[in-house]
Amino acid sequence: MKALMFGYDGQVATELRRQAKLHGVEVEALKRSQADLSDPSACAAIVRNTDADVIINAAAYTAVDKAEKEQRLAQLINSDAPGAMASAAADRDLPFLHISTDYVFDGSGDVPRTTEDQPNPLGVYGQTKLDGERQVAEAGGWHAILRTSWVFSAHGNNFVKTILRLAAARDQLAIVADQIGGPTPAADIAGTLITIAMRGKQADGGVFHYSGAPEASWADFARAIVLQAGLDVQIVDIPTDNYPTPAPRPLNSRLECSRLKDTYEILQPDWKTSLINVLAELKTQAPEP
Numbered sequence: 001m002k003a004l005m006f007g008y009d010g011q012v013a014t015e016l017r018r019q020a021k022l023h024g025v026e027v028e029a030l031k032r033s034q035a036d037l038s039d040p041s042a043c044a045a046i047v048r049n050t051d052a053d054v055i056i057n058a059a060a061y062t063a064v065d066k067a068e069k070e071q072r073l074a075q076l077i078n079s080d081a082p083g084a085m086a087s088a089a090a091d092r093d094l095p096f097l098h099i100s101t102d103y104v105f106d107g108s109g110d111v112p113r114t115t116e117d118q119p120n121p122l123g124v125y126g127q128t129k130l131d132g133e134r135q136v137a138e139a140g141g142w143h144a145i146l147r148t149s150w151v152f153s154a155h156g157n158n159f160v161k162t163i164l165r166l167a168a169a170r171d172q173l174a175i176v177a178d179q180i181g182g183p184t185p186a187a188d189i190a191g192t193l194i195t196i197a198m199r200g201k202q203a204d205g206g207v208f209h210y211s212g213a214p215e216a217s218w219a220d221f222a223r224a225i226v227l228q229a230g231l232d233v234q235i236v237d238i239p240t241d242n243y244p245t246p247a248p249r250p251l252n253s254r255l256e257c258s259r260l261k262d263t264y265e266i267l268q269p270d271w272k273t274s275l276i277n278v279l280a281e282l283k284t285q286a287p288e289p
């Protein structure tokens, strides 16, 4: 089986390239220089001409705060390009796999959000991701939209790397403790996408939730990171109000993941185990320039 993937160096794209071989899946991964999602019709043309059996979109505009000032660009990359790619995939009868986010929800309540719950994004990133979901669904072909949260890995930008960087320079970090969610290893997202791709149209598509367990606050996550990394840094719990950001984040980022289990027998990954692996991998990397 061959997959055409948009995205090359991102967290999920990197893990997917690594794992595909083990599953006998050939992946043609497109860098930004080969497929720029700010040009939706060019991306659709690539899908129209592909010899792949499945399309995976692992590229996105993920700078949550910056998106508040770059709404048009975020809309092109997160909404219009996936919509155009999914339309072309539908015309070719190719399954289209897409990734979305907990930030489509407004964070109200304190129980995990189901795939039936009504999204209501708080910021531009979440709005553009939700519009991308809508456009992918309305394209009318077989699709799977995997909503995940708080992605981490040894590659790209993520909270683990942010905390390690800050911890190197300080002995105390103030981290929000009232936003609760599920840190999710990029490696497990990649594995899940490969499983979905391999089942293809035999299984039900639609929206699925997938996040790591157990639930944690960002402060809990930061504490686990410094503890596992053996750093002597104190994590101080603060309320969201004490950490103002251009884009508001949801307080309740919990995702209810049973639909993925019922459809694909995929369980929520244990983020604490993966954190150990990611920290070990980071240690082996050469320091970034």
Ligand SMILES: NC(=O)C1=CN([C@@H]2O[C@H](COP(=O)(O)OP(=O)(O)OC[C@H]3O[C@@H](n4cnc5c(N)ncnc54)[C@H](OP(=O)(O)O)[C@@H]3O)[C@@H](O)[C@H]2O)C=CC1
Pocket: 007, 008, 009, 010, 011, 012, 013, 031, 032, 035, 036, 037, 038, 058, 059, 060, 061, 062, 077, 099, 100, 101, 102, 129, 147, 148, 149, 150, 151, 152, 156, 157
């Ligand atoms: N990161 C997270 O915490 C979460 C992510 N998600 C979703 O998961 C998916 C994967 O995210 P993740 O792997 O973390 O993302 P990253 O931010 O690690 O990577 C994003 C990728 O998209 C590429 N990209 C950005 N703009 C363009 C463009 N104009 N044209 C082509 N490629 C572009 C980047 O390329 P380049 O390297 O050239 O910049 C990069 O490879 C996304 O859909 C995201 O919304 C969902 C929940 C949480």
Ligand SMILES: Cc1cn([C@H]2C[C@H](O)[C@@H](COP(=O)(O)OP(=O)(O)O[C@H]3O[C@@H](C)C(=O)[C@@H](O)[C@H]3O)O2)c(=O)[nH]c1=O
Pocket: 062, 063, 064, 101, 102, 103, 148, 149, 150, 151, 158, 159, 162, 166, 173, 174, 175, 176, 179, 218, 243, 245, 249
């Ligand atoms: C660096 C830092 C962050 N924080 C808070 C801010 C925020 O509420 C939380 C996480 O910060 P970040 O900005 O790293 O996370 P953020 O970029 O909002 O992460 C999100 O990215 C997008 C792409 C998603 O889809 C989401 O699932 C989620 O992973 O931690 C602190 O409280 N103290 C700090 O020193």
Ligand SMILES: [Mg+2]
Pocket: 062, 063, 064, 157
């Ligand atoms: Mg970020």
